[in-house]
Amino acid sequence: MKGMIKTGLLVLGTLIVQLGYGQVVNKTESYKKTNAEWSKILSPEVYEVARLKGTERPGSSAFEHSKEVGTYYCAVCGNALFKSDTKFDSGCGWPSFYEPLSKKSIVYHTDKSHGMVRTEVVCGRCDSHLGHVFKDGPPPTGLRYCINGVVLDFAKAQTAEKKYNKQQTAKSGS
Numbered sequence: 615m616k617g618m619i620k621t622g623l624l625v626l627g628t629l630i631v632q633l634g635y636g637q638v639v640n641k642t643e644s645y646k647k648t649n650a651e652w653s654k655i656l657s658p659e660v661y662e663v664a665r666l667k668g669t670e671r672p673g674s675s676a677f678e679h680s681k682e683v684g685t686y687y688c689a690v691c692g693n694a695l696f697k698s699d700t701k702f703d704s705g706c707g708w709p710s711f712y713e714p715l716s717k718k719s720i721v722y723h724t725d726k727s728h729g730m731v732r733t734e735v736v737c738g739r740c741d742s743h744l745g746h747v748f749k750d751g752p753p754p755t756g757l758r759y760c761i762n763g764v765v766l767d768f769a770k771a772q773t774a775e776k777k778y779n780k781q782q783t784a785k786s787g788s
């Protein structure tokens with residue numbers, strides 16, 4: 615009898631794990647994953663940039679010259695990153711912004727790879743690599759956030775506002 619209960623619990627546990635596997639990432643603790651786990655969840659293109667700190671081919675993102683009004687989100691976790699009114703045409707080959715949406719949007723790291731010292735920007739919530747920030751941007755900040763389009767999700771203004779408000783409500787409720 616004891617053995618049967620044990621087996622039953624084991625099956626139940628496996629079921630829960632399997633059910634949780636396909637769910638959309640929406641809890642803070644679930645962003646702490648190994649690259650092996652991320653590689654099963656993300657598309658190869660997003661995984662390459664977000665988790666292996668890759669760089670998409672310049673000029674390959676449709677967002678680079680987009681003038682649509684709305685909000686750009688992290689494609690991995692849905693964190694709100696940039697507003698379209700802080701976006702500008704830098705001519706560098708990647709979507710560029712002069713200011714993040716909020717202080718929670720971005721975390722900064724020193725990046726000494728490729729024989730340069732640059733400031734890497736990662737998502738403030740899931741730690742995914744987004745791109746770099748340079749000090750040759752336009753006013754008012756003088757900054758240029760050079761971001762890989764593949765790790766961005768865009769929502770047009772109205773949809774974005776709803777999504778953002780929903781997130782705020784969910785946050786204050788938890």
Ligand SMILES: [Zn+2]
Pocket residue numbers: 688689690691692693737738739740741742
């Ligand atoms: Zn994120």
